[in-house]
Amino acid sequence: MKLTKERIVDAGMATFAEVGYHGLSMRRVAERLGAHAGSLYYHVRGKDELLALMADRVCRQAYDAGTAALAGLPPEATWHDAIEAQAEALRRTIQQHPGGAVLLADSPRTLSSGALSLMERLLQTLLDAGVPAAHCVVAADTLLSHVTGFVLQERGNSPAPPVTAEVHADLRTRFPLIIERMPRPSRDDMFQRSVRLLCAGFATLVEE
Amino acid sequence: MKLTKERIVDAGMATFAEVGYHGLSMRRVAERLGAHAGSLYYHVRGKDELLALMADRVCRQAYDAGTAALAGLPPEATWHDAIEAQAEALRRTIQQHPGGAVLLADSPRTLSSGALSLMERLLQTLLDAGVPAAHCVVAADTLLSHVTGFVLQERGNSPAPPVTAEVHADLRTRFPLIIERMPRPSRDDMFQRSVRLLCAGFATLVEE
DNA sequence: AAACTTTTCCAACACCGTTCGAAATACGTG
DNA sequence: CACGTATTTCGAACGGTGTTGGAAAAGTTT
Numbered sequence A, B: 001m002k003l004t005k006e007r008i009v010d011a012g013m014a015t016f017a018e019v020g021y022h023g024l025s026m027r028r029v030a031e032r033l034g035a036h037a038g039s040l041y042y043h044v045r046g047k048d049e050l051l052a053l054m055a056d057r058v059c060r061q062a063y064d065a066g067t068a069a070l071a072g073l074p075p076e077a078t079w080h081d082a083i084e085a086q087a088e089a090l091r092r093t094i095q096q097h098p099g100g101a102v103l104l105a106d107s108p109r110t111l112s113s114g115a116l117s118l119m120e121r122l123l124q125t126l127l128d129a130g131v132p133a134a135h136c137v138v139a140a141d142t143l144l145s146h147v148t149g150f151v152l153q154e155r156g157n158s159p160a161p162p163v164t165a166e167v168h169a170d171l172r173t174r175f176p177l178i179i180e181r182m183p184r185p186s187r188d189d190m191f192q193r194s195v196r197l198l199c200a201g202f203a204t205l206v207e208e
Numbered sequence C: 001a002a003a004c005t006t007t008t009c010c011a012a013c014a015c016c017g018t019t020c021g022a023a024a025t026a027c028g029t030g
Numbered sequence D: 001c002a003c004g005t006a007t008t009t010c011g012a013a014c015g016g017t018g019t020t021g022g023a024a025a026a027g028t029t030t
Helices: A005-023 A026-032 A047-071 A079-096 A100-105 A113-129 A133-157 A165-174 A176-181 A187-203 B005-023 B026-032 B047-071 B079-096 B100-105 B113-129 B133-157 B165-174 B176-181 B187-203
Strands: none
Touching (some): A005 A047, A047 A100, A079 A100, A133 B133, A133 B187, B079 B133, B165 B176
């Protein structure tokens, strides 16, 4: 079958899901398509462009997931709910691809039309909520970078660290607050609450 | 001169600053030390460990920068100022290393003692501010992941994208909010305001 | 069918992380 | 000092990577 930018990105996403970020190579992507690595370069400038295209696709998926989530919202939902729905959709979408956060992190977000779509809708939500235009960009940017950062951190912590008892005791004396006194809610819970925290901040900007 | 874990991390940081994340190789690090690549493996398990050590060093630097910033605060400073100072110190430190955000992103933050130090102090600040312990971890985590995400986004935008007039016109019709109506404050300004936004969210948690 | 364009192959290049046995160096002991 | 041992470095090698460029194939137009 003929080689296409679209099909290459497809294969890229599939390979990415299988072998992760570090295992993604042009040769493996080509192999999945029954082609040779060099052939990809006729359709794609290099690995960088492929990664950028993949990142854009993730943004697009997140956008679609967001529209679905927004559509499922009850009519009495507030703008808090709308923002929460978009944030959660973005997080879930990134999470679906192992290492997907790094993917987004490694390619410039601006001028990727998928990323711009996400931004645009978020801005609209905030404007509708009554946040003055002058503050909207800051607010939307804050939310987006927060979600990215959160998922990034999440992935780093996910392989449960093998903590020996000895290490734990050491940590307890050196970082008493973290280890001892702090309740550790689930990541899902923490994410929801952190987004609500942001919304509370946004609310202080709303002009009646 | 003798090879050491410490000296290897030094050379790693220097090489990293010169050639960036993608250009960092064991061979280049070794070359800077007048040694061969294989020799590094006697002191370091592999490139992963080197990167983790480097990430930890960045956290340490950020911690020290934070203490300096806190010390320079006037006595009438509020807890908002204290959090802002720590966030700004972290951002500046990460920024000093090109691609430093990706460095932090690619290594697990937990169990890195530098990262834990950052977290611990942030928790203390929030506790002193009156945020109940049950919410502190969420708040601190939110702030840290926000700063990371922000710098990440910042770096992606930094190489000013070559926007042709044609592309700009296309974007204007497709994303009117972003391109047209939104004022674009400086990144410094945006960062400060986003942190204040977070603080406003934290303030709603404070029990009198 | 011939001329031409688009697409794919394939071999090669330079570089990468990592391993391993052999050298070399340092060091404590007789 | 000399000798044996432990620590450290070398240097070559292996399999893998992104990328290139000319030859070959496939498709299209005249």
